[in-house]
Structure formats: C-alpha cells, structure tokens
Amino acid sequence: MKALVLDEIGGEYRMADVDIDVPIGREVLVDVKASGLCHSDLTASALGGWPVPAILGHEISGVVAAVGPDARGFTVGDHVVASLQSHCERCPACVRDDINMCEKPGFVARPDGERPRLSLGGIPVTAVAQLGGFAEQVLVHENNLVRIDRPIPHELACILGCGVLAGAGAVLNAAEVPSGATVAVYGCGGLGLAAIQAAVIAGASSIVAVDVSDEKLAYAERFGATERVDSLATDPVATIHELTGGGADFVFDFVGRPEVTQQAYASVGRAGELGVVGINRPGATLEIGIGPDFIWNQVRIRPIFNGSTNFRRDIPRFVELFAEGRFKLDELVSRTVTLAEVNDAYARMAGSVGRTVVTFP
Ligand SMILES: [Zn+2]
Ligand SMILES: [Zn+2]
Structure with missing residues (x-):
C-alpha cells in the first residue's frame, strides 16, 4: 500500500x-x-x-x-x-x-x-x-x-x-461549564473553536474570544463567541473583567505561552476556574500572588489533558451533535x-x- x-x-x-x-x-x-x-x-x-x-x-x-x-x-x-x-x-x-x-x-x-x-x-x-x-x-x-x-x-x-475532542472536552468534561456561566477562550485555533462551540452547547451566557488574528476572531464569532478581543490592540484582562462584570467564571488557555497563561489566570472572576490546555515549554512557570486576595478570590487552576475525553463515548456524541446541526x-x-x-x-x-x-x- x-x-x-x-x-x-x-x-x-x-x-x-x-x-x-x-x-x-x-x-x-x-x-x-x-x-x-x-x-x-x-x-x-x-x-x-x-x-x-x-x-x-x-x-x-x-x-x-x-x-x-x-x-x-x-x-x-x-x-x-x-x-x-x-x-x-x-x-x-x-x-x-x-x-x-x-x-x-x-x-x-x-x-x-x-x-x-x-x-x-x-x-x-x-x-x-x-x-x-x-x-x-x-x-x-x-x-x-x-x-x-x-x-x-x-x-x-x-x-x-484529535483536536476537536480536546477542545470541546475541556469545556464539557473537565470544567463541566454550567448553563449561564461566563466563559473566555484564549487562542482560537482548532481547539479554541471547538471549545467555543462546546460553551454554546453548555449554555454559557457570554463567550469572550481572545486572539491576535482577525481571521481567527472572525471564525470565533461564527462559532458562537459573543465578544471578540484582539489582544494586540486591547488589554484582554481588563476587557474580560469589564465584559463579565469582574472576571469570567471559566477561562480556557489554549495557547501554551507563559505570558498568556498569566493573562488567562488574571481574567478569572471570583470562585472561577482557569483551564490550562495549551502546553507550555518545559520549565515554564506561572506567577501567582498568594496574598489575602488569593484566598478571597478562590480561583481554581485545572490542567486539562486531552479534554478529559473518552473517545469511544465522545466521538459518537459529537457525530450526533453534528447531525443535529448543533456542532x-x-x-x-x-x-x-x-x-x-x-x-x-x-x-x-x-x-x-x-x-x-x-x-x-
Ligand atoms: Zn492531533
Ligand atoms: Zn488501562
């Protein structure tokens, strides 16, 4: 062959x-x-x-x-x-x-x-x-x-x-984003776009897409993002805090660069969650202040491998969603x-x- x-x-x-x-x-x-x-x-x-x-x-x-x-x-x-x-x-x-x-x-x-x-x-x-x-x-x-x-x-x-499950799985399986939650997605490549669609399925009330590419942000809107942020032109952290009234409930980082993970962490609201999917280089670190606000804010950090998927359960599920016109x-x-x-x-x-x-x- x-x-x-x-x-x-x-x-x-x-x-x-x-x-x-x-x-x-x-x-x-x-x-x-x-x-x-x-x-x-x-x-x-x-x-x-x-x-x-x-x-x-x-x-x-x-x-x-x-x-x-x-x-x-x-x-x-x-x-x-x-x-x-x-x-x-x-x-x-x-x-x-x-x-x-x-x-x-x-x-x-x-x-x-x-x-x-x-x-x-x-x-x-x-x-x-x-x-x-x-x-x-x-x-x-x-x-x-x-x-x-x-x-x-x-x-x-x-x-x-591969990528579709990892992106959508981060939202639906790992974070289990509930209906009405606010979501922000850093990085709108294939995984990020799948995550945005999954956030729509989960019933997120607002979905902020962050990227440096106009083309990817346009895709993000087509896939269900309610707001778009060009992080070269605007400070994404301040914008997400403004749009969500104090930080998003769930923020996903699909980029895999320490400075972006840092921004993503700072974009989470009180009692919210940062899902880290993008893989950073070996030795990369995330700096977190652990003063009083750290306890007050109760932000969780969840590293997510492969969208916590089980492909035998999840692939047929997305085939169905596609057939129903929902994905x-x-x-x-x-x-x-x-x-x-x-x-x-x-x-x-x-x-x-x-x-x-x-x-x-
Ligand atoms: Zn792959
Ligand atoms: Zn085994």
Missing part, C-alpha cells in the same frame, strides 16, 4: 510502497478514507522519539477491511474513526472509565517477537502512536477505534479523532489534498485557520 514515510527526524515525508500485515488477535485492518493534518505531527516529525522509518498521521476515518480472529467490536464494512487514546481496558484507570490515565497504553502494540505490522524492504516501519494514518491502510488494535453508526463524511469524521465540523475543514500533497500542505499550514485533510479515493 502507498504511505508517506519519514526516513529521518526533521526530514520530509516520502511516498513509498509499504507492506502491511494481516490482522492477528484483536487487530483491525482499515481502509483509510480521510486523514487530518494535525500540527502535532509536524512537531513530532521534527522531534522524533521513535525508530524511523515511520508513518505519522493520527486523525483517521475509514472503513474496516478485515478483522483479526479475536476482535470483538468490529466487522468488515464498519465506518470507524481512530484515536491515539491507546488503553488496556484492565488497569484501575481503565476500569473506572478514565482511559486518558491508562497505565498500560502499550497494550495495543503488537507483542514483541511477532512480525512487524508494517515493513519496508524487510525493515520494520513505526506507526507513530500505533496509528500511522498517512497511508492507504492502517492496521491497529481495536481499542484504538470507535464505530460510527450514523455515518458522516469521512473528511469531517476524521477531525473528531459545526464542515466549517473546520478548510481544504482537502491528496497524500502526495502533504509536504506542501504542511509548509503552507502556518497561520491558516481550519484543518487540511487528506482524502483517499
């Missing part, structure tokens, strides 16, 4: 004919129909951390082509979306349904001693995050898949595999390309709004 292979860390992807094995055990072979270009694949390609050659791509929608003898949840022809939430379903975290905290995510890998799932000229090929979606097919453990019973276009379904996915996909165009598409990604998706015939 054709796949984009990364031969060296920091290099470009190269089209290659990769051998893919047949499913064993609980594995499922999927014909990939759409594969989203997430920014984190670009970061991963530059940083590495796994053996090359490797195949990246982790936002996958496709159709089951074959199932292993022990796979329980899937049959040929099922519409599926993949997730990098690898989990074992047996550890204490999995048993309490908190698969984000799984202690044995390596459970989904093919056991040592078996043939590799993927190979190129006899050399094993790494499927990054056990997925490897920049390819015509993926061979994955069934625990990395969810079935979509109400099919929607693959190029929309695939983006549910926009089509507006999040700005462009479709072929597998051969991925390098170019990544080069043009900086600053663009919306997802680029690879589609397959």
Whole structure:
C-alpha cells in the first residue's frame, strides 16, 4: 500500500510502497478514507522519539477491511474513526472509565517477537502512536477505534479523532461549564473553536474570544463567541473583567505561552476556574500572588489533558451533535489534498485557520 514515510527526524515525508500485515488477535485492518493534518505531527516529525522509518498521521476515518480472529467490536464494512487514546481496558484507570490515565497504553502494540505490522524492504516501519494514518491502510488494535453508526463524511469524521475532542472536552468534561456561566477562550485555533462551540452547547451566557488574528476572531464569532478581543490592540484582562462584570467564571488557555497563561489566570472572576490546555515549554512557570486576595478570590487552576475525553463515548456524541446541526465540523475543514500533497500542505499550514485533510479515493 502507498504511505508517506519519514526516513529521518526533521526530514520530509516520502511516498513509498509499504507492506502491511494481516490482522492477528484483536487487530483491525482499515481502509483509510480521510486523514487530518494535525500540527502535532509536524512537531513530532521534527522531534522524533521513535525508530524511523515511520508513518505519522493520527486523525483517521475509514472503513474496516478485515478483522483479526479475536476482535470483538468490529466487522468488515464498519465506518470507524481512530484515536491515539491507546488503553488496556484492565488497569484501575481503565476500569473506572478514565482511559486518558491508562497505565498500560502499550497494550495495543503488537507483542514483541511477532512480525512487524508494517515493513519496508524487510525493515520494520513505526506507526507513530500505533496509528500511522498517512497511508492507504492502517492496521491497529481495536481499542484504538470507535464505530460510527450514523455515518458522516469521512473528511469531517476524521477531525473528531484529535483536536476537536480536546477542545470541546475541556469545556464539557473537565470544567463541566454550567448553563449561564461566563466563559473566555484564549487562542482560537482548532481547539479554541471547538471549545467555543462546546460553551454554546453548555449554555454559557457570554463567550469572550481572545486572539491576535482577525481571521481567527472572525471564525470565533461564527462559532458562537459573543465578544471578540484582539489582544494586540486591547488589554484582554481588563476587557474580560469589564465584559463579565469582574472576571469570567471559566477561562480556557489554549495557547501554551507563559505570558498568556498569566493573562488567562488574571481574567478569572471570583470562585472561577482557569483551564490550562495549551502546553507550555518545559520549565515554564506561572506567577501567582498568594496574598489575602488569593484566598478571597478562590480561583481554581485545572490542567486539562486531552479534554478529559473518552473517545469511544465522545466521538459518537459529537457525530450526533453534528447531525443535529448543533456542532459545526464542515466549517473546520478548510481544504482537502491528496497524500502526495502533504509536504506542501504542511509548509503552507502556518497561520491558516481550519484543518487540511487528506482524502483517499
Ligand atoms: Zn492531533
Ligand atoms: Zn488501562
């Protein structure tokens, strides 16, 4: 099958004919129909951390082509979306349904001693995050898949595999924003836009979008933000305090820069909550005054990993919301390309709004 292979860390992807094995055990072979270009694949390609050659791509929608003898949840022809939430379903975290905290995510890998799932000229090929979606097919453990019973276009379904869930999950699962709350969102990229939509679903009374890009702020309004703040032109902290009458009940930071996290913290009102989703650089710090106001204000800080999602519960939920017209996915996909165009598409990604998706015939 054709796949984009990364031969060296920091290099470009190269089209290659990769051998893919047949499913064993609980594995499922999927014909990939759409594969989203997430920014984190670009970061991963530059940083590495796994053996090359490797195949990246982790936002996958496709159709089951074959199932292993022990796979329980899937049959040929099922519409599926993949997730990098690898989990074992047996550890204490999995048993309490908190698969984000799984202690044995390596459970989904093919056991040592078996043939590799993927190979190129006899050399094993790494499927990054056990997925490897920049390819015509993926061979994955069934625990990395969810079935979509109400099919929607693959190029929309695939983006549910990663950023959309993390952004919306921060609002709905982690913070559990109640109806009537005031919300502010720092950073209106894909995650921020999903969070804004989730805040609408939660019934937030006002949603303040903060960004430095006019284009992203315009998107934010289309997705339900009630106010927009260009943080280059206006002080976002003072503006949020003014708009919300003393600070927002829930503030989400999707940016991952210490100065923004600082502003986001200062934007929270009394007894409110800061949700930190954007990942800051190692060693970054947040400075918090702990004088009398610290106790008086009772502001909580919640770091949120992956939107506290469980992809098997949440992906079908967002498919339903999309089908009911309550969650926009089509507006999040700005462009479709072929597998051969991925390098170019990544080069043009900086600053663009919306997802680029690879589609397959
Ligand atoms: Zn991603
Ligand atoms: Zn587990």
